[in-house]
Amino acid sequence: MKMTLTFLGATQEVTGSCHLLNIDGRQVLLDCGMIQGGKLDAMRNHEPFPFDATQIHAVVLSHAHIDHSGRLPLLVKSGFTGPIFSHKATVELCAVMLKDAAMLQFRDAERTNKKRAKNNLEPIEPLFTEEDVDTVMQQFVALEYDQHTQVVPNLTVCLCDAGHILGSAIVELWMGPKDQRKKVVFSGDLGRAGMPILDDPTLIEEADLVLMESTYGDRLHRSWVDTLAELKTIFASTIKRSRGNILLPAFSVGRAQELLYLFHLYAKEWELGRWRICLDSPMAIRATQVYVGNYNLMDEDFKRFTRLSPGLHPLLSNVDFIDTTDESMELNHIHEGLIIIAGSGMCNGGRIRCHLAHNLANPLSDVIICGYQAMGTPGRLLVDGAESLTIHGDNIPVNAKIHTIGGLSAHADQAELLNWYRHFNNTPPVVLVHGEVEAQKGLLKQLQVGGEMPPVHGVIAEFGDCLDLTRLPQLIWISQSS
Known part of the structure; x- marks a missing residue:
């Protein structure tokens, strides 16, 4: 045979x-x-x-x-x-x-x-x-x-x-x-x-x-404990100065839901309640609904948390779902107090491109890279220290702080x-x-x-x-x- x-x-x-x-x-x-x-x-x-x-x-x-x-x-x-x-x-x-x-x-x-x-x-x-x-x-x-x-x-x-x-x-x-x-x-x-x-x-x-x-x-990735501490430091620093925005380019399936869960678990410790959290991705919104509908596949910690907090789903609280293009564009006029999760995860498409165009030049903003960045992608350029990015034909200087959080990897x-x-x-x-x-x-x-x-x-x-x-x-x- x-x-x-x-x-x-x-x-x-x-x-x-x-x-x-x-x-x-x-x-x-x-x-x-x-x-x-x-x-x-x-x-x-x-x-x-x-x-x-x-x-x-x-x-x-x-x-x-x-x-x-x-x-x-x-x-x-x-x-x-x-x-x-x-x-x-x-x-x-x-x-x-x-x-x-x-x-x-x-x-x-x-x-x-x-x-x-x-x-x-x-x-x-x-x-x-x-x-x-x-x-x-x-x-x-x-x-x-x-x-x-x-x-x-x-x-x-x-x-x-x-x-x-x-x-x-x-x-x-x-x-x-x-x-x-x-x-x-x-x-x-x-x-x-x-x-x-x-x-x-x-x-x-x-x-x-x-x-x-x-x-x-x-x-080797950072340990989960060190990763959480690193995220806490980033959020504490930015939120304390109360200026600038935080952008998280995220894969719409997996990473976006993980971030929503973390923001729910650590909302108080990271003082996130003072800022507006937006999931700006129609695909991530639909994917989150699929996650919510497959409760039986979650781990025991997630199930236990949900049982202890009936009516407060950890993927649906503390976040604004930004579905339409008009809603997304409105965020570009806000220069401080936003935490935006948007695709694509490698910054090579999707709504994150517009948010980078409006925030990269601002030294008070932060970009948190929290997933694998393939060679040749804008996300990889940011990780490798690019001084500027070309977005929609415009050359945007990279003045924002770029953070690479390898410990969030799903690999x-x-x-x-x-x-x-x-x-x-x-x-x-x-x-x-x-x-x-x-x-x-x-x-x-x-x-x-x-x-x-x-x-x-x-x-x-x-x-x-x-x-x-x-x-x-x-x-x-x-x-x-x-």
């Missing part, structure tokens, strides 16, 4: 997650994510898929973030008609996130076509439309955690809680007939133990191969990745994906050193690498890029 795994995305980079399983002629995708970053990265999404979409039998989606789900509408537009298996909450979030992505695609195409028209160039089409999203949503199959499901003959999957965002999953895959059965575990994006709202990532003991993310494979750091891996028996081989090269090298070195466990046979995937799964736990490559 032929069983292969080909790596077609998030190879030596963080976005664009996509991996192709071939089980005796049946082709199944693990994720189908959008490539994010600068303009050149975004243009790569327009390139044809490196496979025939009409020959894909099914997709297994780890979670709703756009770098994992964002090209599903394009896949359907290209001829894919099969089922998309994912957690129930992920299906609900994809309905929100993919619609928003379609709207952004339309607006980007509209702006580009105005420029092209001036140069007598043919207009371009958006990557996909809201109608394409409507079609793709009909192909989702909603699963629960710990539910075993046959995806195609000789391939069974089970989703386990990854603790990254609502509905995020570690994917267990059993493939082949009983006498040749192999088990691959795809980490998806791994969350962190002890973080608010969600349960910790599931620990798994058995695998013949581990396909593991490595976003923060070369660094496991090096120690947490190693700890998750250590729970596997017999040190199965590891293929690293979803990380920049230096982060992957750092994690691979720690895996190979061994320490508390035997050295691990690990490799860093390159685009187009194809692995023979029938030979596991040996890593036998059918083809490699180098």
